[in-house]
Every structure is written in C-alpha cells, then in structure tokens.
Amino acid sequence: MGVFGFEKGFVDNQFTQLQKLRDESSPGFVVEVVSLFFEDCEKLVNNMAKALEQQIVDFKQVDSHVHQLKGSSSSIGAARIHNVCIAFKTCCEDQNRDGCVRCLQQVNHECIQLKNNLQTLFKLEQQIVAAGGSIPAMQ
C-alpha cells in the first residue's frame, strides 16, 4: 500500500493515521487533504521565492512561511518535506540567504517527488479496489 512511500521515508506514520480516517462517508478524504496540502505548498514556495529574491530579504516573513509549511507537512505526514523545513528554519534564523535558497530548492524537489509518489499510490489503490481488493473504501 504505502510501502514505497515508507521505504524512502516520504511519508511517516501520520500519513497512515490519515488513511485510517477514510470511510464510506468520506472516501476521498486523503486525496482531498493531500491536494490541499500541495496547493498550500505551491503558494508558500512561490511566496518564499519572491521574498528571497528581494534585495533585502525579510527573513521573518520567510520564516513564517516555512513555519506554515512545516506545520501542514507534519499534519499530513510528509516527513521529508517536514525535515527540510526544520533545516530551512535554521537558515532563516541565521539569516543565511544562500542556505535558504538551497532549502527552498529542496522543498520544491521533495514536493514534486511526493506528488508523484502519492499519485502513483492513489492510482494503485484505485486499481486494487476496482479489482475487488480490500483497501479501505475509495471512490
């Protein structure tokens, strides 16, 4: 199920927790939350990129974006993104622009990877269910 996600540490136990929250009344729950997360992520990444391009970087602002991303990635179990955010926060506190830029690139990279992995996962689950398998209810 979430095997390859777990193997490479893309998602942690919190993601499993969320999967348990699916049921007949809310089969698309995980997909919905994950989609919201990626929307949020994209917006935050864009804001951070803009902030880091400024002549004088407002590190407090960047930090508050990172804080948001750190929070939501933790809530959905996106472990690797969460870990990058921890390092990112330190760069903000150190007012290290290059460090921040590197972290931002990493965040972006991890987001794309996670998206791909989850899309594959969701597709797989759909196929299993369509074939009469026993994943907790999906649409």
Place this chain on the structure above:
Amino acid sequence: MGSNSVVSNRRMPEKMNCFDLSPNSNSDSEAEEVHVLAVDDSLVDRKVIERLLKISSCKVTAVDSGWRALKLLGLLDDEEEDKSSSSSSDGFEGLKVDLIITDYWMPGMTGYELLKKIKESSSFREIPVVIMSSENVMTRIDRCLEEGAEEFIVKPVKLSDVTRLRDYYMATREIRSAESGINVNKRKLQESFDVSTASSSPSSSSASPPSLFSSPAPCSPSSLDSPTRRPKMTSLDHILI
C-alpha cells in the same frame, strides 16, 4: 412533534427516543454528541482536525481565526467585546460548544489570546479549551496551562488524542453542567469568605474547570500516559499563581 406535552411521553422512556425532540432527551441522539469548536488558520490542519473529530462522533464547527471563534460564540459585539452579558440578552444565541480546540500560533489572535478572552468571560470561562501546537516549548505549555487551558497537544494531532478528549469531555460534561448550576452561588460564597481557604472543590475562585486529577469523573487511564500532553493539575494552581 407534540413534545410540548412531555409529561405524557415520559411514561415510556424507551419509546420516547423516537419522538422526543426536547433538548433534555436522555436518548443517545445527536444531543449527546460533544460539540467541538476547532480553530486553526491552516486549511490543511482544519481539514484534518475536522475529520478526526467527525470520525470520533463529535459535532464540529471549524473556523480559521480567533476572532471568528469569538464571534460565533457570541463573545463579540459589533462595537466591543461583550464580557458579561448572557447571549440571550442580545437576542443572538451564540454557538453552544462543549470544547474548544485551538492552534497556538495564528496570525492576528494567537490561541493563547483566544484562551485568555474565553477565560475572562463569565459566560464562557467554563468551556474547556485545548491548545495545539507544532512546537513543544515548555514555557509556552506552562503559560497556556496557567491561563486555564485543559491541556496542550503537540501536533500532529492523532486520532487517539481526539478520542481521548472526547471520552473525557463526554464523561465530565454532566458533572460540569451540574456544577455550573451551583457555580454561581459558590462564587458568591467564596467572595465573602477568605479565598485561601478554598475547599478541594474543583471550582475554586480561579474558576478552573475540573481537571483530570481533581475531578471524580471516570476517565481513560491511558490519558495520563500520553507523552504529548501535560494535564492541568489543580494542585499546581496554588504554586503557580
């Protein structure tokens, strides 16, 4: 719909379940559900907490800010804060909730500030407030507990956290509603007596709601073991205050 004449229905309490629409019904209907007000500025977190609560058979109202929460409760007038009047005098029935769970770090009004406003209000201070935070900062936790938060949960919030909360608040709800009936009188009494001789009653002059340790209410033993929370101990009140 003829539950105006409750007397005739009460003869057969089991059958009453189907017909009695009165709020005092003893049936296991939605009236027994814990109604939780969830406050979090993050949409993702709001969705998650909402789902956690719904799956735990709680009724949920989720808002994105402390101001909205206060407005919903009826704690805010258009012009100024309404600290003392009951909501019915405004003609506006504020939302009735059993529990408020709020994120700590929010723009505008933090969860701590929201907590303070609720505890400062005579009409709303009895509502238990739980704080959530992604950061496990001891001073922050202490500050919230001192201000009257029931507990402090470190995110990410799990289903076990929510079911534990629900069980506790279901169990203590009756006690709290019984007590709030006599709380008013108790406060008046305590005002005339020396506060320091407050009894072991959970409703002291600081009006702290019954905590896990002082309340005789049944509660899940596992709640004491959770590493992510620090339950409020009434005994600490005398040390911290």
